[in-house]
Amino acid sequence: MLRLIIRRLLLMLPVIFTVASITFFLLRLAPGSPFANEKAFEPQVIAALNEKYGLNRPLHVQYFNYLKQLLKADLGPSTRYIGRSVNEIIAEHLPHSIKLGLAAYSIALLVGLPLGILSAVYKHSIIDYLAMAIAVIGVSVPSFVLGPTLVLIFSLTLFWLPPARWGSLEHLVLPSITLSAAYIAYIARISRSQMLEVLSSDYIRTAFAKGLSPWTVITRHALRGATIPVVSFSGPALALLLTGTIVVERIFAIPGLGHVFIEAANARDYSVVMGITLFVSIATLIMNLLVDILLGILDPRISFK
Amino acid sequence: MQLWKDVLKTLKHNRLVVVAASFLALMSVIVTVGPMFVSYSFDEINLDATNEPPSLKHWFGTDPLGRDIFVRTLIGGRISLMVGLIATAVSFIIGVTYGAISGYLGGHVDELMMRFVDLLYSLPHLFLVICFLAFFSKDLLILFVALGAISWLTMARIVRGQVLSIKQQEYVEAARACGTSSAKIIVRHILPNALVPVIAYTTLTVPSAILSEAFLSFLGLGVQPPLASWGTLLSDGIISISVYPWQLICPAAMMTATLFSLNVLGDGLIEALNPRKR
Numbered sequence: 125m126l127r128l129i130i131r132r133l134l135l136m137l138p139v140i141f142t143v144a145s146i147t148f149f150l151l152r153l154a155p156g157s158p159f160a161n162e163k164a165f166e167p168q169v170i171a172a173l174n175e176k177y178g179l180n181r182p183l184h185v186q187y188f189n190y191l192k193q194l195l196k197a198d199l200g201p202s203t204r205y206i207g208r209s210v211n212e213i214i215a216e217h218l219p220h221s222i223k224l225g226l227a228a229y230s231i232a233l234l235v236g237l238p239l240g241i242l243s244a245v246y247k248h249s250i251i252d253y254l255a256m257a258i259a260v261i262g263v264s265v266p267s268f269v270l271g272p273t274l275v276l277i278f279s280l281t282l283f284w285l286p287p288a289r290w291g292s293l294e295h296l297v298l299p300s301i302t303l304s305a306a307y308i309a310y311i312a313r314i315s316r317s318q319m320l321e322v323l324s325s326d327y328i329r330t331a332f333a334k335g336l337s338p339w340t341v342i343t344r345h346a347l348r349g350a351t352i353p354v355v356s357f358s359g360p361a362l363a364l365l366l367t368g369t370i371v372v373e374r375i376f377a378i379p380g381l382g383h384v385f386i387e388a389a390n391a392r393d394y395s396v397v398m399g400i401t402l403f404v405s406i407a408t409l410i411m412n413l414l415v416d417i418l419l420g421i422l423d424p425r426i427s428f429k
Numbered sequence: 430m431q432l433w434k435d436v437l438k439t440l441k442h443n444r445l446v447v448v449a450a451s452f453l454a455l456m457s458v459i460v461t462v463g464p465m466f467v468s469y470s471f472d473e474i475n476l477d478a479t480n481e482p483p484s485l486k487h488w489f490g491t492d493p494l495g496r497d498i499f500v501r502t503l504i505g506g507r508i509s510l511m512v513g514l515i516a517t518a519v520s521f522i523i524g525v526t527y528g529a530i531s532g533y534l535g536g537h538v539d540e541l542m543m544r545f546v547d548l549l550y551s552l553p554h555l556f557l558v559i560c561f562l563a564f565f566s567k568d569l570l571i572l573f574v575a576l577g578a579i580s581w582l583t584m585a586r587i588v589r590g591q592v593l594s595i596k597q598q599e600y601v602e603a604a605r606a607c608g609t610s611s612a613k614i615i616v617r618h619i620l621p622n623a624l625v626p627v628i629a630y631t632t633l634t635v636p637s638a639i640l641s642e643a644f645l646s647f648l649g650l651g652v653q654p655p656l657a658s659w660g661t662l663l664s665d666g667i668i669s670i671s672v673y674p675w676q677l678i679c680p681a682a683m684m685t686a687t688l689f690s691l692n693v694l695g696d697g698l699i700e701a702l703n704p705r706k707r
Contacts (some may be wrong), residue, residue: 139548142552143552146557147557147560149565150557150560150564151560154565205564212484260696261637263688264636264685264688265685265688266644266685268660269681269684272666272667272677275670276671279668280671357659358466367556370555371644374648375667383558389564390649391706397563401556401560405444406555411607412551429432
């Protein structure tokens with residue numbers, strides 16, 4: 125197991141290297157510099173800034189310096205907020221996104237899983253049709269339609285919840301529901317089709333033949349098999365959650381990582397954009413690894429390759 | 430093709446699919462020819478008629494610049510559907526070619542080609558697309574290519590898996606024994622049979638590409654004004670949601686209905702193509 129984990133960690137290196145290289149060259153080859161648009165800066169100031177951040181050196185020197193820096197887990201200084209490092213910026217804004225993401229994914233599991241399982245157990249019943257309608261609607265209504273609609277109903281008409289901003293638990297409700305909708309749909313679909321498969325397998329028939337009650341068969345025998353693909357979905361789900369938060373954070377004015385990313389991209393804050401992109405890909409890789417380890421524990425038949 | 434006749438028959442029995450397909454057909458026609466019959470153009474500014482509610486004159490009302498939202502929704506739909514179709518076509522061409530070659534050649538080449546796909550798979554795509562659009566130009570063409578370039582990976586994997594299993598079938602062996610060239614075997618014998626599951630996946634690529642475009646336009650990185658797409662209309666509509674809600678609701682309803690129909694159609698196809706569920 126340990127050897128395999130180390131192997132997987134080593135396999136991550138080329139991915140991280142590729143992301144770092146792509147972002148580096150993409151951003152450096154782009155027209156415009158982080159300081160060129162600032163009218164307030166005099167040429168001497170810009171020259172000094174370029175000197176300070178090493179932007180006047182040859183491209184390959186900058187590239188190797190950047191890679192060297194990365195080896196020390198240092199994402200460099202921000203070119204927009206002078207005196208702040210990218211590490212600091214990520215550390216400050218990430219907790220908001222994590223809070224939002226965790227809340228959304230918990231809602232998705234709590235709603236999606238029972239929905240999918242019930243619709244498989246009561247196949248072709250009203251519950252099934254209702255659940256599948258919810259699943260299709262969930263993927264068809266984009267978060268930037270759902271979010272404002274919820275705001276319109278619950279904040280501007282009923283005055284139950286705050287329409288935007290961040291801080292208390294009340295502020296978390298609408299954004300996390302908005303973000304969770306698509307995941308409810310995915311999870312309901314995945315668990316339904318897996319549950320259907322499990323229910324038609326031999327060991328379930330055996331369990332029924334022993335005379336167990338349907339409830340016992342489902343909770344004790346079928347459930348475990350049905351949740352496995354949901355666990356493996358959790359890895360890619362993290363990557364999707366992170367992109368999803370970009371929009372949701374914008375709708376509800378939440379100071380999370382996605383919000384900072386868009387701001388940085390529009391302001392040509394090279395190092396912040398590169399840093400966040402890199403951070404997201406590393407986080408996704410680690411999450412996928414954790415999910416695979418968990419899968420190996422849940423289902424001994426899945427060999428950890 | 431007996432298979433396609435069967436699929437069509439199964440689809441016709443699914444009432445929801447028939448409704449969805451009819452809606453999409455109607456939508457495509459309206460979006461293409463509709464703007465010609467409306468007496469306003471999508472960028473016609475009329476400052477004497479700003480923020481008007483829906484009426485007979487302006488079916489969906491007007492926006493803060495007095496532009497007719499109905500025409501803008503149609504033009505937006507045209508662009509959104511075009512993005513969806515072109516991105517899907519790009520991903521189909523690249524994905525099928527790549528997957529077929531990889532699967533057919535097999536061995537080390539296959540291993541190498543699939544490692545490359547794995548590598549691309551683990552990149553944070555949307556983040557890279559956002560970098561690209563933000564730093565270079567917000568050109569519509571870049572958007573098409575970028576969205577197509579994201580979705581070919583899954584397509585390539587599906588095709589490769591299919592080709593790997595089909596190439597061991599006896600009829601392929603027979604063709605090879607007759608001296609048929611590799612290219613001809615791929616095009617004539619393997620691809621037609623491998624494409625069945627790909628078609629279903631392709632149908633579902635269209636809504637996901639439309640969604641990605643709307644996502645980018647919503648963030649101000651996609652289609653640029655005065656041109657409109659569903660994403661930009663929604664992002665404009667949100668600003669005045671408390672005062673003029675129809676500016677958001679009308680385009681949102683159109684977009685949701687279209688995405689819903691596309692998803693229903695894709696799901697219906699998958700179900701119809703799955704012999705176990707038929």
